[in-house]
Each structure stands twice: as C-alpha cells, then as structure tokens.
Amino acid sequence: MKRLEIFGVDGFGEVGPGDSVGHMIADACSRNGIVLNADDVVVVAQKIVSKAEGMLHRLDRITPSAYARQLGRELDKDPALVELILSESKRIVRKGGRAMIVETHHGFVCANAGVDSSNVGLGQAALLPKDPDASARKIRADIQERRSQAPAVIISDSFGRAWRVGTVDVAVGVAGLKPIKDERGTKDRYGYELKAAVAAIADEIASAAELVMGKKDGVPVVIVRGCEIEKEEGSAKELLRPEAEDLFR
Numbered sequence: 001m002k003r004l005e006i007f008g009v010d011g012f013g014e015v016g017p018g019d020s021v022g023h024m025i026a027d028a029c030s031r032n033g034i035v036l037n038a039d040d041v042v043v044v045a046q047k048i049v050s051k052a053e054g055m056l057h058r059l060d061r062i063t064p065s066a067y068a069r070q071l072g073r074e075l076d077k078d079p080a081l082v083e084l085i086l087s088e089s090k091r092i093v094r095k096g097g098r099a100m101i102v103e104t105h106h107g108f109v110c111a112n113a114g115v116d117s118s119n120v121g122l123g124q125a126a127l128l129p130k131d132p133d134a135s136a137r138k139i140r141a142d143i144q145e146r147r148s149q150a151p152a153v154i155i156s157d158s159f160g161r162a163w164r165v166g167t168v169d170v171a172v173g174v175a176g177l178k179p180i181k182d183e184r185g186t187k188d189r190y191g192y193e194l195k196a197a198v199a200a201i202a203d204e205i206a207s208a209a210e211l212v213m214g215k216k217d218g219v220p221v222v223i224v225r226g227c228e229i230e231k232e233e234g235s236a237k238e239l240l241r242p243e244a245e246d247l248f249r
Helices: 021-031 046-052 066-075 079-087 132-147 201-213
Strands: 005-008 041-045 056-058 089-096 099-104 109-111 124-126 152-161 164-175 221-225
Touching (some): 005 201, 021 041, 021 132, 041 046, 041 132, 041 201, 046 124, 046 132, 046 152, 046 164, 066 079, 066 089, 079 089, 109 152, 132 152, 152 201, 201 221
Antiparallel strands (some): 041 221, 089 099, 152 164
C-alpha cells in the first residue's frame, strides 16, 4: 500500500540574519526525535530563508518614487510597499483593483513580486531570496553536514492562480530532486499513450506540506516522507513556462 507521511518540525525557534537554516533544521529534528532519511523531502517556508538571508526591509526607511506614489494611489497600496515590489520586478504583467501581477527577476509571475508583510513583524516586508535554488542547495548541504544525510529540499511560497480563488504553495527553490515528472509517451492501464502527462511534482509536494505548515501556526519546516521522487540537482526554473508557450500573458 502506498503511504505518504507529512509532519511538521515543532519548536523551530526564531530565525535571524546570518543563521544557518539547514543547521537549525537538523538540530530541531534531533530535539524532536526525527531521523532524517535520504529519501525525505524537507519543505521550508520562504519567510525563514528570507529572514536568514537578511531580505527584510522596514517600510518607513523606503523613499517611494513618484511612480510608486502614483501606483499606490491607483491601487490603494502603501507607496513604500509598491516601491519594494517595483524593485523586485522585471515588468508589470497586469494591475487592477488592488492587485499587481509582475514578473520577478527570478522569472516568477506572481502577485506583488512575492513581497509580503505577513509573519515578519509590523512595518516590515520580506522579499524572496535572491537565488532560491542556491538557498535550497545551501540548506541541503548544511543538513548533511549535521546529520550525514542529504534529503531533497524545497523552498515554498504561496502563489495565487489565474482562474481559481485562493492561494496554494509552490516551489520557488529546489535542491536534490527533479521538479517535473514527465510521463509523456508512456501508456495508461488501458493502453492509451499519454500526451500531456507532465506533473509539477515539486509544486505538489510544496502544496501538500502547506496543509501542515498553515499561515499562522509557526511550523515553517515540514518533512514529506514516502513520495516518489527522481533525484537530481534540480531547479525551480524548470517549472517556469516559456513565454512563447504562455497563453495568459
């Protein structure tokens, strides 16, 4: 019988600039009696990675440009927050209501360039890590340094979806697993050849882990055990749809 386990790492503690998230994960697992396996996937909330990498900004220390002030009036947003969003954006894809959908420097198309004020303290906002894949690789290496095992690592964040209400967590950084499961060309149990069977396995794992993480439960690290993954270095960039194939931009 297939079995999938998803469990949080309790008592993680507050993360500050310069902390090793990987070492903290390994130590928290030890305190909780969790023995990490090489086949596990460790899902880490983007916020604690951003905190460790010093990607927090105080809004009262930001001087918004004239354009940020204009957009702030148009969208009913704090101009300082808009300035941060613009600084993280290659271009604005859509805007309207109170929403800014942008393409980030990483290539993600998402609301507000991933800039978020939740779970970081009042008057502050967190940016996405500069290189989330590199961050995931560093976490994986630091876990291995402490525990002699190198489970795959996913850094997750909440993204909205174009045609459905609500957010789901997706993988913004990946290390140690192939983020795409491509079964095109294989046959289903009735003999039909699959033509569009490409699953975003890293996103699926991130979304499943969020059921345990929650938004306000203080569980920033989740272990997913029993999921079939293909091991390789991996990169979240593999999950980005090429612009030429994107019918929605």
